[in-house]
Each structure stands twice: as structure tokens, then as C-alpha cells.
Amino acid sequence: xxxxxxxxxxxxxxxxxxxxxxxxxxxxxxxxxxxxxxxxxxxxxxxxxxxxxxxxxxxxxxxxxxxxxxxxxxxxxxxxxxxxxxxxxxxxxxxxxxxxxxxxxxxxxxxxxxxxxxxxxxxxxxxxxxxxxxxxxxxxxxxxxxxxxxxxxxxxxxxxxxxxxxxxxxxxxxxxxxxxxxxx
Numbered sequence: 057x058x059x060x061x062x063x064x065x066x067x068x069x070x071x072x073x074x075x076x077x078x079x080x081x082x083x084x085x086x087x088x089x090x091x092x093x094x095x096x097x098x099x100x101x102x103x104x105x106x107x108x109x110x111x112x113x114x115x116x117x118x119x120x121x122x123x124x125x126x127x128x129x130x131x132x133x134x135x136x137x138x139x140x141x142x143x144x145x146x147x148x149x150x151x152x153x154x155x156x157x158x159x160x161x162x163x164x165x166x167x168x169x170x171x172x173x174x175x176x177x178x179x180x181x182x183x184x185x186x187x188x189x190x191x192x193x194x195x196x197x198x199x200x201x202x203x204x205x206x207x208x209x210x211x212x213x214x215x216x217x218x219x220x221x222x223x224x225x226x227x228x229x230x231x232x233x234x235x236x237x238x239x240x
Contacts, residue, residue, distance in 0.1 A: 062107050062108065062109045063107070063108060063113075063220045063221070064105075064106060064107055064108070064220065064221040064223070065105040065106070065107075065108040065113060065116070065218060065219070065220055065221070065233075066101055066102075066103065066104045066105055066218075066219055066221065067101070067102045067103045067104075067105070067120070067166040067169075067170075067216060067217070067218050067219075068099040068100055068101045068102055068216070068217055068219060069099060069100040069102060069131070069159065069162065069213050069215075069216060069217070070099055070215065070217050070232070071098050071099060071100075071186075071211065072211050075209055075210075075211045076095045076096070076098055077095075078209050079095065079098070079133070079150075079207060079209055080095045082207055082209065083188070083207075086200060086203070086204060087200070088148060088188055088189050088200065089148075089189065089191055089195050089197065089200075090148065090189040090190050090191030090192065090195070091189060091190045091191075091192070091227070092188065092189045093187055093188055093189060093190075094227065096230075097228065097229070097230050098186055098187075099186070099217075099219070099230070100131075100152070100159060100184055100185065100186055101187075102159070102162050102163040102166040102182070102216065103163060103166035103167055103169075103170050103178065104178075105170060105175055112173060112174060112175070115173035115174060116169060116170060116173040116175070116218070117218070117234055118173070119168075119169035119170070119172045119173045120166070120169045120216075120218065120234070120236055121236070122169075123165050123166075123168070123169050123236070124165075124239065125162060125165060125216055125236060125238045125239065126158070126161060126162075126238060126239060127238055127239050128212055128213060128214040128238045129155055129158040129212070129213050129238075130154055130155055130210055130211070130212055130213070131152060131154060131155035131158075131159065131210055131211055131212075131213050132152070132153045132154035132155060132208070132209070132210035133150045133151070133152060133153065133186060133207040133208070133209050133210065134150065134151045134152065134153030134154075134206050134207060134208065135150070135151045135153070135204070135206050135207075136148065136149070136150055136151070136188075136200070136201050136204040136206075137149050137150070137151050137185065137201070138197060138201060142196065142197055142198040142201050143196045143198060144194040144195075144196065145191050145194060145195055145196070145197045146190065146191050146192065146194045147187060147189070147190055147191065148187075148188045148189040148191065148197060148200075149185040149186055149187050149188055150185060150186045150188060150207055151184075151185060152184040152185065152186075153206075153208075154210065155184075155210075155213065156184045158213070159182075159184040159213075160182055160184065162216060163182040163184075164182075166216070167182075213238065214237060214238050215235050215236060215237050215238060216235075216236045216238070217232045217233075217234070217235050217236075218232070218233045218234040218235075218236075219231060219232055219233060220233050
């Protein structure tokens, strides 16, 4: 980060480019309402830190550098889901059908690192998902959720990435700042 600059930071599992393309093809026939997340921004958030100054960022990087993330593992995307419910959806997402336990372990490790770096505890329980769209105002997407056959796309998770969220006219853009490889 640039010295003295405050930025929106989060820790996530990235998706490989070939999976992004395959997933975009899988979703293309479906009319997903709301502000659809661009494929280059797809990821699975482990811990959102929010606005972070360079001192807090350095403490977080030091804590993550000491973290044992365990070995690489397989992740598979599956069914479509929503928050809070299909009749009044505000977020449309894809569930994780394989690798959820390991993603929970990564999220717990990121949470532990965040708290040891001085961040407050996360107020919501972790639920592994890939956000597809944010819907404002809420909409009934029951038919969409019921018609989606499932993604059935997967990849090998080999890293955790710390991103900076850059807000702009074209929407958010996520810039990778640090990559932590899972143990081999």
C-alpha cells in the first residue's frame, strides 16, 4: 500500500481465469437481476477488513505471514442461493459444494490474524459463497434460483490473496496486494 493511505481491504480465495470464463459461460443464459459482479472480481471472501490504514495493513500482513493455511484443496461451486430469501433477494450467490470445511478453516485463520492485528471480531458467521449480484431494491428471484441447474465447476485452491477494493465510476475493481501460498 502507499504510505499513509487508507484503503478498503479484504482477504479472499481467488478463482483461476479459466474457471472465470467457464462460469461466465455457465451463467450467460440466465437473466440475473441487480448489479452483477464482473467476472474479473469473482472471489470467495474470507474476511472483510474495511477501511485500513498502512499501520493496520502491515500488522495484518505480519499476522497472515505467520499463519499456517494448510495444504491446497479442491473447491467446487454448486447451487444458486440468495440472501436473505428468494422472495426478497438482495444478494444472489453460488454455493460451495466441495471444499467448504477447508474454506471455513481459512476464514477462521484470517479472522484470527485480523484480531491479532487489532481488528474487531467479524459480526457475521462465515458462509462460503461467490457473490454474483447485489439487488437493490430486493426482488423475487424464486424462479431464477429454481431454474438454475448448478454450476458444477471447480478448481484447486492454492492461495489466499489480500485485495484492495478501488471504488470508481465503473464499479469496484479489486487489486491484489499480497498472495499467501498454501503449504505444499
